[in-house]
Amino acid sequence: MKDALGAPQSLLVLGGTSAIGLATARRMIARRTRTVHLAGRPSPALDASAASLRALGAEVRTVAFDALDPGSHEERLGAVFAAGDVDVVLLAFGVPGDQARDESDPVAAARVAGTNYTGAVSAGLVCAGALQAQGHGSLVVLSSTAAERARRADFIYGSSKAGLDVFAQGLGDALYGTGVHVMVVRPGFVRSRATAGRPEEPFATTPEEVAASIERGLRRRSETVWVPGALRMVTAAVRHVPRPLYRRLPV
């Protein structure tokens, strides 16, 4: 059970090697979390992630999960909930893709969409149903500020996140009043393995800061969280820039 301050005792991370997912897990373990399920594609990295959390004192289990195989989600994730309540589900898997290459490789582009959007829709629905059956819990969905407005530099990724973002908002409304809480998190540029080597954008943040914002959002039962918080205003402004001008902006 989450306590009155929203701190969970059990956590399911979809995307078990995600830098943001693991930073959040570490933060929660320091508070209350005793059980962590790391769902992801089996790999040495997944096992190493599990070991790193075990070293902090949590009981950690790994679950084989592939976003690109929606047919398996119900069974794989269902098994996690059957083993006990999950207080927070963190939907943290995602691929940034390679915009330049993907524009000329439609199959690769579709894989970005299939992971970030279709896979998340399927996994999100499975988890939402299970949370609803247990009568409590939060589903935290990692969207991105890239979801707010198409950018020349990453609109394939951006569109997949935009789809996910709208899906999660709608799911949150559908579940309003059921005891289940859906929170959309929109980080800007996060310094991590996924962005290593890419030029840093303004308002860059870290997985640890995203984790801190997630903790605060859970306490407040927020519906939308920007990281850093200032991006809320920035993206609102960018949204209203006329298109001819926007096209010329270096975003």
Place this chain on the structure above:
Amino acid sequence: MAVETRVPDDDCEALTGWGRTAPTLARVYRPRSPAEVAAALRAPGARGAIARGLGRAHGDAARNAGGTVLDMTGLDRIRAVDARAGLVDCEAGVSLHRLMELLLPLGRFVPVVPATRYVTVGGAIAGDVHGGNQHTAGSFGRHVVSLELLTPDGEVRTVRPGTPLFDATTGGLGLTGVILSAVLRLPAVETSLMRVDTERARDLDDLLGRLAGGDHRYAYSTARIDLLARGAATGRAVLTRGDHAPYDALPRRHPARRAPLAFRPVRLPAPPPYVPGGLLGGASAGLFHALWHRASPRAAAGRFRPLSGFFHPLDAVPHWNRLYGPGGAVPYRFVLPYGREEVLRGIVRRIAGRRFVPPAVLQRFGPGGPGPLSFALPGWSLALDLPAGLPGLGALLDALDEEVAEAGGRVQPVGDARVRPEVLAAMYPRLDEFRALRAALDPRSVLVSDLSRRLGL
């Protein structure tokens, strides 16, 4: 597993405790007879059932996510009153408010009154609640002559003091069974007025000195610490102590001479359903202080005051917990043994001086009940509510828990919403005894609450 829009069906309700934090969804049944309670317990579903009274517990004691919650307020019959012997036999859903209305005209009062009278007899037993008379009268369970308990096996047992089941049920948070009815012992009163002495204490040391020095002279004693004061004034407080006024003590022309046992509590309008910002908005914290202040305007000796103003000034405002705002409030209620005053000083200093914190209630406790989860022990008890949105609150309270546990103190289970399971176990060394009794009594885990899940009870 499809996502169902909004609430799955009409019986489902998102419930919180009085603190309005972390709602969870449950199927709420409102049984009207013991037979209906028994039927609900026979088919509890996969996630079990728990009784709920008036939902005054601040945290998650009377909730059951995904399972069944039995709203016991439908079992509200008074079965018998013996004013001469001072006994009442009533169902568990009867509120202390209702008992007061009924009993005062007969010259009887309820034995223990928490700071709100809108609690049920079942909730008062399951929480083994205390009032301002804890140092003279002990907690609620001490005044129960017998109770009828529907245990998870479907049997109705008459449970009497001195048995392990009775001890586990008082303070047992509804986890040993559903209390159907109880026979309570009632003190006699001659009037519905209190004779009250009000004093002001400059700081915490002054306060502790006054409480320790004079408490034995009063049946009821509480102090409200003004947590907005800091520095040298930390611990500044108003002491309110008193006794039921005997008829002969009323001055000759006092209006109460004609109707000494009348009980007419004030009702003010409720705050609107949505109070933006709540305590953190500042305005409502001010209102709390004003309400409390109204209850104790100045230092005075031997003033006659109505019961409701003395015991429950906040009850005058229905739904006053809306003032906590959308973020809700987190209770912190603990007791520290005598001799560990330095820990108390440290804690008050750490909490004081933050803005928007309602006053804290300090009182002296005597011995607690015999149950494994009995809260009281001889020492200082402090109770306060903190806005859930205060930054760093979780870490602060975790640190205070450690200090309390280390000093041999404990937090009140029914008033808890956040303690760590392992810290609770350190505070209640007989917890395993409680778990063992439950394992034997409820092998199928029919009785489950959010609190029992959270704390592994």
